Amino acid sequence: NSNSCSNNLGIPPAKGPNGVGCSDFMMDHTEKGTFFRLYYPCVAYEDAEKPDWIPSKEYFYGLADFMNINRGLSEHIFNYLFGSFKIPAAMNAPYKQNGKCPVVVFSHGLGAFRTLYSAICSELASQGFIVAAVEHRDESAAATFFYHGKTEEPEEKEEASEAPENLVEEWMYYRSLKPGESEFPLRNKQVKQRADECIKALDILIQINSGKKMENVLGTEFDWMTLANSMDLCRIAVMGHSFGGATVIEALGKEVNFKCGIALDAWMLPLDEEIYVRVKQPIFFINSEKFQWAGNIMHMRKLVPPDSSSTQRKMVTIKGTVHQSFPDFTFLTGNWIGKILKLKGEIDPQVAIDLCNKASLAFLQRHLGMDKDFNQWDRLIEGKDDNLIPGTNVAEIP
Numbered sequence: 029n030s031n032s033c034s035n036n037l038g039i040p041p042a043k044g045p046n047g048v049g050c051s052d053f054m055m056d057h058t059e060k061g062t063f064f065r066l067y068y069p070c071v072a073y074e075d076a077e078k079p080d081w082i083p084s085k086e087y088f089y090g091l092a093d094f095m096n097i098n099r100g101l102s103e104h105i106f107n108y109l110f111g112s113f114k115i116p117a118a119m120n121a122p123y124k125q126n127g128k129c130p131v132v133v134f135s136h137g138l139g140a141f142r143t144l145y146s147a148i149c150s151e152l153a154s155q156g157f158i159v160a161a162v163e164h165r166d167e168s169a170a171a172t173f174f175y176h177g178k179t180e181e182p183e184e185k186e187e188a189s190e191a192p193e194n195l196v197e198e199w200m201y202y203r204s205l206k207p208g209e210s211e212f213p214l215r216n217k218q219v220k221q222r223a224d225e226c227i228k229a230l231d232i233l234i235q236i237n238s239g240k241k242m243e244n245v246l247g248t249e250f251d252w253m254t255l256a257n258s259m260d261l262c263r264i265a266v267m268g269h270s271f272g273g274a275t276v277i278e279a280l281g282k283e284v285n286f287k288c289g290i291a292l293d294a295w296m297l298p299l300d301e302e303i304y305v306r307v308k309q310p311i312f313f314i315n316s317e318k319f320q321w322a323g324n325i326m327h328m329r330k331l332v333p334p335d336s337s338s339t340q341r342k343m344v345t346i347k348g349t350v351h352q353s354f355p356d357f358t359f360l361t362g363n364w365i366g367k368i369l370k371l372k373g374e375i376d377p378q379v380a381i382d383l384c385n386k387a388s389l390a391f392l393q394r395h396l397g398m399d400k401d402f403n404q405w406d407r408l409i410e411g412k413d414d415n416l417i418p419g420t421n422v423a424e425i426p
């Protein structure tokens with residue numbers, strides 16, 4: 029990226045054998061529609077323009093709202109700090125036909141949005157996965173947009189409006205908890221909507237895979253028809269960070285086509301009791317060292333037994349990590365800002381995300397029944413590494 033910082037900051041490029049492409053998809057245009065960024069294996073494509081990591085200024089406004097700081101001021105700070113970063117993927121690069129790809133649907137955290145986990149999503153795509161990073165419309169995203177119906181008055185439009193077929197863009201911003209409002213009812217309603225949005229995204233992917241002509245409201249240059257027969261619909265997983273981790277559990281309970289789930293530093297508060305007996309699929313909890321607490325771990329323990337007896341339910345903790353070690357921010361500031369803002373832990377962010385990605389790939393190979401070489405990282409699922417703790421570091425409630 030063109031960031032002038034001396035200490036070559038930036039999101040680490042993916043390590044897998046495939047180039048990574050990405051393209052945005054929205055259908056239909058309303059807030060009830062599906063909106064995701066698709067990461068996929070692409071043909072080598074040097075001169076592709078790399079998309080801005082933060083697609084538009086409204087996302088900075090949403091981040092400011094989320095962090096209770098002034099919008100105007102924050103736009104300049106965020107622009108200065110993060111405005112020039114590109115993501116490690118080639119926008120709208122041609123899809124590389126290489127058999128049927130396993131599929132991952134990714135759910136972002138509270139106050140985040142679809143582009144902020146590109147280090148994880150692009151690594152999976154480079155390893156042969158098709159990844160749909162959804163953008164939720166439950167008011168938990170920092171910001172998201174959709175479109176109004178056509179403008180009523182058919183006024184003459186001199187210039188072609190940049191919005192598709194003169195639809196009017198509308199932004200939805202992060203909804204903070206009102207003073208005195210109790211958290212559970214809101215978060216429980218949101219996690220149910222989030223799970224439905226992951227399932228709707230999967231439905232859209234199945235339609236794209238069938239070769240059906242899709243009306244992508246965003247009109248990207250990408251030819252979605254090239255994804256016909258590209259997906260292995262027996263190998264579908266759901267993944268998410270924090271609130272997105274709770275969304276993983278909820279989505280597994282509702283959709284048996286999600287064969288397994290990976291929850292990154294899950295926040296379990298939004299889930300109600302009955303989901304714990306409903307989920308049957310394999311689950312992998314990958315936790316940070318600093319975010320977790322006994323009450324949250326207690327909920328996870330309803331899904332992962334404390335001893336290492338279970339083969340389908342696993343938990344590991346990455347030493348020296350914080351909650352923000354999973355989203356891309358962890359790569360984008362120098363050490364001292366990162367530590368002050370709690371965007372970085374003690375561990376090198378690239379070492380941490382590498383462990384997270386390799387452990388995830390090994391778990392996905394095992395529970396999607398893939399025949400790649402990701403089983404070379406099976407020991408990471410058991411927490412066997414200097415930077416990993418099997419289970420949790422948290423002193424648990426007996």
Ligand SMILES: CCN(CC)CCN(C[C@]12C[C@](c3ccc(C(F)(F)F)cc3)(C1)C2)C(=O)Cn1c(SCc2ccc(F)cc2)nc(=O)c2c1C=CC2
Pocket residue numbers: 091094095096136137138139140144170269270271272295351352355357369370371
């Ligand atoms: C302040 C008020 N309060 C809001 C309710 C707490 C805010 N907070 C801690 C923060 C996120 C923080 C952050 C971001 C980004 C910069 C930046 F400077 F880099 F932009 C700095 C500082 C502020 C660290 C969290 O909510 C943590 N968290 C998250 S953070 C997901 C996220 C959001 C925005 C991002 F840009 C990247 C990642 N996702 C969850 O699902 C859950 C929680 C807690 C429980 C469930």
